[in-house]
Amino acid sequence: MRTRLSGADSHLSDADLIRLADGELGSGSARSVLGHLEACWQCRARLRELEGAISEFVRLREEAFAPAIPAAGARAMLRARLSEEARTTTPGRFHISIPALATGLLVLVAMLVTFGGTVNADGPKPRLSITPGETRPVSLAEVCASSADSAADPIPESVRLQVFAAYGMDPAQADAYEVDYLITPELGGAYTVRNLWPQPYSARWNARVKDRLEHRLHQLVCSGQLDLHAAQRDISTDWIGAYRKYVGPGI
Amino acid sequence: MGSSLQAVVGLLVGTGRPGRSALEEEVTAFYDAFRGPLLRYLASMRIAPADGEEIVQEVFLALFRHLRDGKSRANLRGWLFRVAHNLALKNRHAKVRHAVVEASGESVDPGMNPEQLAVGNQRQARLLAVLRALPEQDQYCLSLRAEGFRYREIAEILGISLGSVANALERSLSRLSRAGGEA
Numbered sequence: 281m282r283t284r285l286s287g288a289d290s291h292l293s294d295a296d297l298i299r300l301a302d303g304e305l306g307s308g309s310a311r312s313v314l315g316h317l318e319a320c321w322q323c324r325a326r327l328r329e330l331e332g333a334i335s336e337f338v339r340l341r342e343e344a345f346a347p348a349i350p351a352a353g354a355r356a357m358l359r360a361r362l363s364e365e366a367r368t369t370t371p372g373r374f375h376i377s378i379p380a381l382a383t384g385l386l387v388l389v390a391m392l393v394t395f396g397g398t399v400n401a402d403g404p405k406p407r408l409s410i411t412p413g414e415t416r417p418v419s420l421a422e423v424c425a426s427s428a429d430s431a432a433d434p435i436p437e438s439v440r441l442q443v444f445a446a447y448g449m450d451p452a453q454a455d456a457y458e459v460d461y462l463i464t465p466e467l468g469g470a471y472t473v474r475n476l477w478p479q480p481y482s483a484r485w486n487a488r489v490k491d492r493l494e495h496r497l498h499q500l501v502c503s504g505q506l507d508l509h510a511a512q513r514d515i516s517t518d519w520i521g522a523y524r525k526y527v528g529p530g531i
Numbered sequence: 532m533g534s535s536l537q538a539v540v541g542l543l544v545g546t547g548r549p550g551r552s553a554l555e556e557e558v559t560a561f562y563d564a565f566r567g568p569l570l571r572y573l574a575s576m577r578i579a580p581a582d583g584e585e586i587v588q589e590v591f592l593a594l595f596r597h598l599r600d601g602k603s604r605a606n607l608r609g610w611l612f613r614v615a616h617n618l619a620l621k622n623r624h625a626k627v628r629h630a631v632v633e634a635s636g637e638s639v640d641p642g643m644n645p646e647q648l649a650v651g652n653q654r655q656a657r658l659l660a661v662l663r664a665l666p667e668q669d670q671y672c673l674s675l676r677a678e679g680f681r682y683r684e685i686a687e688i689l690g691i692s693l694g695s696v697a698n699a700l701e702r703s704l705s706r707l708s709r710a711g712g713e714a
């Protein structure tokens with residue numbers, strides 16, 4: 281049984297009570313504060329008053345600060361502004377300037393060089409010598425414990441730049457490309473440059489399409505209809521072929 | 532070959548992105564989730580509703596650029612409130628300067644006071660008065676705490692120390708509880 285020896289001085293401060301209620305006390309302090317509360321009616325009553333102030337504030341806030349304007353118009357406006365933002369920041373929009381033309385020709389040459397043998401009508405493919413696709417050691421259980429579209433961490437800018445450099449591309453054109461994992465991490469793909477390649481947003485076979493394949497492969501692997509290694513091999517050697525094989529003939 | 536040529540032409544004339552990008556969709560999803568809480572927070576900062584709506588738009592345009600540039604995705608909710616808070620301060624600053632010019636030196640409370648009308652009863656009106664008499668930093672801390680932020684997140688949003696957050700909450704809840712007790 282706890283005895284208070286020194287009168288009001290030994291009561292808990294409002295700060296301690298609030299931090300306790302907010303779960304912001306370290307476990308040591310929380311224990312001693314809780315010990316005091318068990319023994320002390322005054323402090324319990326004070327805690328209740330503070331909680332009362334919190335409820336009143338919450339209620340006041342809901343009444344006084346409720347957003348009144350319906351969202352639809354504002355939402356449409358934001359959508360329009362986002363499109364505008366996406367457009368205006370794509371280099372060379374509506375203007376074919378000489379520098380842009382020169383850059384474009386350079387990129388064309390770079391693409392001819394880099395994608396040389398592997399370009400077909402479906403768009404550029406990852407180059408095996410740069411992006412063979414890499415996996416990390418991962419068990420089937422781990423793969424299937426995460427959902428097929430659980431978001432991977434964003435690819436750091438420095439890594440994106442490495443990928444563009446490896447493909448001999450001008451980083452100024454980066455906005456038109458998505459740097460994408462060849463073997464998706466959800467199928468055990470590694471977080472390495474050798475598993476990353478630049479995919480143009482404009483390609484018909486783009487990252488959105490590849491997402492569908494990845495989803496399908498995850499399903500097949502986790503329902504035991506396809507071996508994980510076979511899925512990794514097929515998506516890394518020819519993902520478009522894999523799409524036709526596992527999802528369907530067309531997009 | 533055909534489509535890589537297309538891609539280059541796309542880069543030149545700006546058709547490089549088809550329709551809406553995944554990023555636009557993502558930012559819209561964030562907007563749907565956080566417009567309400569951000570507007571509420573801005574109202575608590577005494578930003579007029581129309582200004583609040585405009586600030587929220589700017590916040591999500593900033594989010595779009597932030598994510599497009601590959602910047603950190605850590606605690607995006609806190610990031611949104613921090614950007615909104617700073618834009619609101621800027622907006623109020625501009626408003627005060629404007630008002631001072633208009634009223635030739637008379638000091639004008641920029642947010643005076645749409646919410647007073649909305650408050651139902653006397654007791655709440657009194658609480659609101661107590662709330663408004665608190666230092667602004669304390670009001671921000673209370674509102675952010677009510678949005679469910681932890682002390683460390685509040686400190687990051689407002690750019691103050693953890694101790695200042697705890698003190699602000701102690702001060703304001705002590706005063707509010709006394710005001711409630713006087714009923």
Ligand SMILES: [Zn+2]
Pocket residue numbers: 290291292316320321322323324
């Ligand atoms: Zn006590």
